[in-house]
Amino acid sequence: MTSNPFEPGAARPQAMDGAFSFEEVALANRNSGALLETLGQDITPTGTHYLLNHFDVPLIDEAVHVLSFGGAFDAPFSLTLAELRALPLITRPVTLECAGNGRAGVTPRCFSMPWMYEAVGTSQWTGTLLAPLLERAKPQAGVQDFAFIGADFGFDKGQPHFFGRSLTPDQIAELEVMLVWGMNDAPLLPQHGAPLRIIVPGWYGMASVKWLTRIEALTQRYQGFQQVQTYRYRANAEDPGRPVTTMRVKSLMKPPGVPDWVTRQRWMQEGAVTIEGRAWSGGGAAIQSVEVWTGEAWHQAELTGRQDHYAWTGWRFDWHPKPGVYDLACRATDANGQVQPLEAPFDLAGFANNAVHRVRLYVVEKP
Amino acid sequence: MTSNPFEPGAARPQAMDGAFSFEEVALANRNSGALLETLGQDITPTGTHYLLNHFDVPLIDEAVHVLSFGGAFDAPFSLTLAELRALPLITRPVTLECAGNGRAGVTPRCFSMPWMYEAVGTSQWTGTLLAPLLERAKPQAGVQDFAFIGADFGFDKGQPHFFGRSLTPDQIAELEVMLVWGMNDAPLLPQHGAPLRIIVPGWYGMASVKWLTRIEALTQRYQGFQQVQTYRYRANAEDPGRPVTTMRVKSLMKPPGVPDWVTRQRWMQEGAVTIEGRAWSGGGAAIQSVEVWTGEAWHQAELTGRQDHYAWTGWRFDWHPKPGVYDLACRATDANGQVQPLEAPFDLAGFANNAVHRVRLYVVEKP
Numbered sequence: 001m002t003s004n005p006f007e008p009g010a011a012r013p014q015a016m017d018g019a020f021s022f023e024e025v026a027l028a029n030r031n032s033g034a035l036l037e038t039l040g041q042d043i044t045p046t047g048t049h050y051l052l053n054h055f056d057v058p059l060i061d062e063a064v065h066v067l068s069f070g071g072a073f074d075a076p077f078s079l080t081l082a083e084l085r086a087l088p089l090i091t092r093p094v095t096l097e098c099a100g101n102g103r104a105g106v107t108p109r110c111f112s113m114p115w116m117y118e119a120v121g122t123s124q125w126t127g128t129l130l131a132p133l134l135e136r137a138k139p140q141a142g143v144q145d146f147a148f149i150g151a152d153f154g155f156d157k158g159q160p161h162f163f164g165r166s167l168t169p170d171q172i173a174e175l176e177v178m179l180v181w182g183m184n185d186a187p188l189l190p191q192h193g194a195p196l197r198i199i200v201p202g203w204y205g206m207a208s209v210k211w212l213t214r215i216e217a218l219t220q221r222y223q224g225f226q227q228v229q230t231y232r233y234r235a236n237a238e239d240p241g242r243p244v245t246t247m248r249v250k251s252l253m254k255p256p257g258v259p260d261w262v263t264r265q266r267w268m269q270e271g272a273v274t275i276e277g278r279a280w281s282g283g284g285a286a287i288q289s290v291e292v293w294t295g296e297a298w299h300q301a302e303l304t305g306r307q308d309h310y311a312w313t314g315w316r317f318d319w320h321p322k323p324g325v326y327d328l329a330c331r332a333t334d335a336n337g338q339v340q341p342l343e344a345p346f347d348l349a350g351f352a353n354n355a356v357h358r359v360r361l362y363v364v365e366k367p
Numbered sequence: 368m369t370s371n372p373f374e375p376g377a378a379r380p381q382a383m384d385g386a387f388s389f390e391e392v393a394l395a396n397r398n399s400g401a402l403l404e405t406l407g408q409d410i411t412p413t414g415t416h417y418l419l420n421h422f423d424v425p426l427i428d429e430a431v432h433v434l435s436f437g438g439a440f441d442a443p444f445s446l447t448l449a450e451l452r453a454l455p456l457i458t459r460p461v462t463l464e465c466a467g468n469g470r471a472g473v474t475p476r477c478f479s480m481p482w483m484y485e486a487v488g489t490s491q492w493t494g495t496l497l498a499p500l501l502e503r504a505k506p507q508a509g510v511q512d513f514a515f516i517g518a519d520f521g522f523d524k525g526q527p528h529f530f531g532r533s534l535t536p537d538q539i540a541e542l543e544v545m546l547v548w549g550m551n552d553a554p555l556l557p558q559h560g561a562p563l564r565i566i567v568p569g570w571y572g573m574a575s576v577k578w579l580t581r582i583e584a585l586t587q588r589y590q591g592f593q594q595v596q597t598y599r600y601r602a603n604a605e606d607p608g609r610p611v612t613t614m615r616v617k618s619l620m621k622p623p624g625v626p627d628w629v630t631r632q633r634w635m636q637e638g639a640v641t642i643e644g645r646a647w648s649g650g651g652a653a654i655q656s657v658e659v660w661t662g663e664a665w666h667q668a669e670l671t672g673r674q675d676h677y678a679w680t681g682w683r684f685d686w687h688p689k690p691g692v693y694d695l696a697c698r699a700t701d702a703n704g705q706v707q708p709l710e711a712p713f714d715l716a717g718f719a720n721n722a723v724h725r726v727r728l729y730v731v732e733k734p
Contacts, residue, residue: 019386023630025471025481028392030631032399035558037423045426047414047556054628056404059412104392112629114392156628186553189414191402260522261421262479263390264397267522 024114033118039254039277046184049121052098055154062195071216074138087128093311095122095280099204102353110350126182145222151211166222201310202283234348246282248354251332253277255359266361280312281334290315293329321363329356391481400485406621413551416488419465422521429562438583441505454495460678462489462647466571469720477717493549512589518578533589568677569650601715613649615721618699620644622726633728647679648701657682660696688730696723
């Protein structure tokens with residue numbers, strides 16, 4: 001038989017606008033989203049941070065795991081986890097969002113993981129800064145890319161590969177990339193990249209390679225599948241596209257009231273209620289304002305601050321609705337003047353849909 | 368407006384046989400399944416145990432949480448977490464499976480959480496036995512049910528309720544029900560019922576009430592929504608049904624080879640491979656055999672044992688396939704002679720589908 005059953009068009013079902021396919025639901029069952037009711041908190045509870053894993057989670061023995069620096073370095077070396085832990089420690093909360101978050105809201109829909117709103121989270125990440133280690137390995141003149149290669153292997157569009165991504169020397173100088181082995185004051189969990197991953201603050205999650213085994217200095221641009229063939233904004237199938245990098249401005253609300261099990265629509269008795277949530281933007285841009293739509297106007301929410309340059313911002317809005325049906329929404333604006341759109345921006349792969357979060361709420365009279 | 372927007376037929380979309388609805392996918396994004404690649408392990412890694420939560424996860428301060436024993440007890444009392452922790456400790460691994468696991472494979476499909484295979488897991492649960500505490504509260508003569516009430520509240524089929532379930536005195540005497548506050552040697556996580564839940568070993572997961580606030584002794588049968596209106600096997604809409612209780616015999620395999628990102632079909636080069644996985648049955652029934660289908664015959668797998676009466680059993684089968692396409696399956700038989708069916712048994716709500724696990728594998732020549 002052919003050595004590659006996973007070529008495009010072979011085993012891959014087609015996208016559908018309305019109804020979702022069996023394969024999309026299998027991905028949704030496997031990958032897990034945040035619980036929106038935790039959006040009142042700065043730190044996403046352990047075990048509820050979103051997960052998007054392309055291939056199988058590797059179960060790696062950290063006692064024998066080694067990170068190697070190779071390729072165009074003059075002083076390549078390797079480090080065990082014990083050696084990494086002896087380096088200067090940092091812990092910081094960083095908000096990560098999947099580039100595919102919101103995909104299910106984009107029309108026509110790309111066939112992939114059908115995220116709605118929930119692929120975002122903020123954890124306390126513990127590790128060390130990457131840049132000093134790259135310097136120690138002495139990149140040769142002419143290095144154009146540092147490639148980060150994970151232990152996870154599989155096929156996408158017929159191409160077998162280890163998950164890998166790259167950053168340029170300029171990007172390394174600008175971004176405070178971390179090598180990470182701890183999460184929320186505990187060891188990194190297997191499904192989040194144990195024993196070692198990177199965190200690229202301010203960028204969508206695809207850059208934060210998990211199960212990191214190798215960092216390679218390259219004197220040409222990295223050509224890995226996940227770098228050049230996906231995670232690109234494309235208008236159509238012929239468009240070569242441009243890379244997905246920093247997160248777009250976005251906000252989510254903790255849905256008020258209580259849910260209906262199946263529809264997740266909300267219900268409350270009339271009375272005072274605080275609408276609260278979190279807002280973030282890419283590249284460390286501060287959130288300038290969050291507005292809440294209650295059906296007749298946008299209301300300014302109060303910003304309650306952020307724990308870190310790269311962490312989301314809390315917000316709240318006190319409200320006293322009369323009985324009625326409300327289609328609530330929240331909308332953030334960042335310090336660069338970027339504002340969330342009301343409708344999903346189109347992208348061929350459904351990347352970076354930062355349209356406003358909408359929640360239907362039924363407010364009823366007190367008995 | 369009406370005080371209840373969530374009556375049947377109002378906000379609830381209809382079931383569809385083939386394609387999945389937006390609401391089903393939203394449930395799949397929110398509830399999370401096991402990662403099948405961890406099925407080589409006795410204990411499901413922390414943070415990957417399946418989650419099925421009907422309503423919002425309550426975030427409860429354990430310092431002020433109290434469990435109260437009320438209703439038809441002669442010596443009702445309350446316990447704080449500190450008082451519970453001073454009781455005789457037990458830790459045991461128990462396999463839990465969602466009653467709706469496999470629902471997406473049942474035709475016609477019920478409109479609810481569209482599980483395929485992944486709603487199962489085994490954790491080390493730490494707590495104390497419930498029965499001595501019920502005795503201490505001195506149930507009155509004529510008690511017919513003990514109701515277990517959680518802090519999670521919402522609507523289902525138009526009916527607002529706290530999630531609650533009950534067990535009869537006979538069931539309490541037979542089952543080794545635990546009050547639990549620890550999971551895998553760590554505090555119970557919010558999404559798994561912190562600070563306190565019960566574990567009903569051998570039963571489907573709906574019985575293991577999370578966020579437990581109250582145990583009530585009743586001199587009549589408990590009539591809570593989740594006890595009498597759902598979690599019943601029903602042939603059709605008129606069927607009053609019979610309660611879902613113990614888990615049916617079932618097995619899952621760790622899919623061999625590596626995956627295609629979207630279809631999750633598998634690929635490997637020819638050579639020796641061990642097919643392994645886990646098998647379990649309800650009520651503590653031992654697994655008698657597991658067979659692996661490789662396309663031409665069922666092969667006996669080796670059973671590698673279980674850690675506990677109520678934990679799943681490991682199994683493995685050494686195989687050396689030639690190049691080709693294989694539709695693998697695994698099938699367990701328990702000590703009661705119950706065997707997994709090849710096709711999904713019908714149930715109106717899609718409960719307890721224990722049909723065999725099927726995996727497509729492409730084996731290719733070595734280059």
